[in-house]
Amino acid sequence: MKVLVLNSGSSSLKYQLMDMDTESVLAKGYYERIGSKESFLTHKVNGEKIKIEEYAKDHNDALKIVMEQLTNENYGVIKSLKEIDAVGHRIVHGGEKFSASVVIDDNVVEAIKECIPLAPLHNPAGILGIEACKEEMPGTPMVAVFDTAFHQTLPEERYIYPIPYKYYKEYGVRKYGFHGTSHKFVSNRIAEILGKPIEDLKIINCHLGQGASICAIQNGKSVETSMGLTPLRRNSNGIKIR
Numbered sequence: 001m002k003v004l005v006l007n008s009g010s011s012s013l014k015y016q017l018m019d020m021d022t023e024s025v026l027a028k029g030y031y032e033r034i035g036s037k038e039s040f041l042t043h044k045v046n047g048e049k050i051k052i053e054e055y056a057k058d059h060n061d062a063l064k065i066v067m068e069q070l071t072n073e074n075y076g077v078i079k080s081l082k083e084i085d086a087v088g089h090r091i092v093h094g095g096e097k098f099s100a101s102v103v104i105d106d107n108v109v110e111a112i113k114e115c116i117p118l119a120p121l122h123n124p125a126g127i128l129g130i131e132a133c134k135e136e137m138p139g140t141p142m143v144a145v146f147d148t149a150f151h152q153t154l155p156e157e158r159y160i161y162p163i164p165y166k167y168y169k170e171y172g173v174r175k176y177g178f179h180g181t182s183h184k185f186v187s188n189r190i191a192e193i194l195g196k197p198i199e200d201l202k203i204i205n206c207h208l209g210q211g212a213s214i215c216a217i218q219n220g221k222s223v224e225t226s227m228g229l230t231p232l233r234r235n236s237n238g239i240k241i242r
Contacts, residue, residue, distance in 0.1 A: 002026070002083055006063075007090040008129030010121045011035055013062045017070060017077060017084070026077040027070060031062045043069045045077060059128040063136055087133050087142045090181070091126040092231075093119035094146035095172060101149065104130060104142040112144065118172060119230070147231075150184045151177030153221040161228075177225040179207040183215040191220075 001021060007014040013031040018024065029043040034056050041052040041062070052069065056062035070078055078084070089104070095115040102108055109130060116123045126144075133142060151159075159175040160168060167173040183205045191198035198220040205215045211231060216224040 001085045002078065003086050003088060004084050005088045005090070006129050006133070008059055008125040010125050013059060013066065013129065015066055029066065029069070031056060031066065034059060034062050041065060041069070045069075045075050048075070050075065059125065060132040060135065063129070063132040067136055081137050081140075084137060084140060087137065087140055089126060089129055089133075089142060089144050090147070091144045092122035092147050092178070093176070094144075094148045095176070096152065098144070098146045098149050099152035101143055101145045104144050108144055118176070145181055147178045147180050148176045150180030151175075151215075151222045151225055154223065154225070158224055173229060175225070175228040176230075177213075177215070177222060178227045178231045179211070179213045179215070180222070182207045183213075183217065183222065183225075187215075187217045187220065 001019075003018050003020055005016045005018065011032070011034045013034060014029070015031075016028040017026045019026055027043065027045040029041055031039065031041045033039040035058060037055055039054070039056045039062070041054065041056075043050045043052060043066075050069070052065065054065055056065060067081060070076055071080065091112060093115045094112070095118055097111045097115065109127060112123055112127055112130075130142060130144075133140070154175065154177065159177075161174060163173070186205050186207075187201075187203050188198055190203055191201055194201070201217075201219070203217040205217060207213045207215070214226045215222055
């Protein structure tokens with residue numbers, strides 16, 4: 001089974017094509033500066049890095065160019081897009097609407113759109129990626145995976161801010177938490193390494209990268225996390241960090 005995983009940013013597109021039977025990455029890449037005349041793709045396959053300097057006016061253009069690399073007669077890893085069995089989309093914000101990954105249909109797309117005010121830069125890009133895949137691979141199953149879903153188990157006293165309650169009821173201002181896909185994977189991997197049921201464990205996860213967050217996990221569920229309404233927070237000097 002071959003799965004294409006997409007992470008659509010506001011002006012970028014990251015991807016990996018994975019063979020789930022062997023749990024190997026067949027190809028991966030990063031399209032940068034989408035919408036700019038300086039847009040380019042860095043495509044990696046078999047340890048080789050290939051740079052394609054080609055203008056992509058939008059995510060639809062970018063995805064078409066990516067597909068051309070995956071099926072390229074010289075270094076392609078598949079002969080046809082029909083070999084791709086499913087597509088996974090990383091979506092930043094699912095609000096309170098999603099507590100797990102879901103198969104994408106029209107209702108899911110509408111719900112993602114309703115969360116745009118919570119992630120105005122990220123969710124529209126995610127939708128563009130979904131629509132582009134619909135055009136390029138009609139009928140191929142797609143799944144949305146949400147950064148916020150894992151944290152929907154936070155207790156109310158931890159996700160409600162000490163501000164007038166109307167801001168939560170009217171505008172959805174609350175702690176949502178992010179990096180959920182990472183925290184879920186790492187905590188389950190810890191349980192696997194320890195040889196213990198995750199339901200019996202209390203874990204502190206540290207997600208360290210270009211962005212960073214901490215998550216307290218009890219019995220396999222997120223009970224506290226350092227990120228709040230958005231992935232942005234401030235350091236001790238008041239400077240925004242991600």
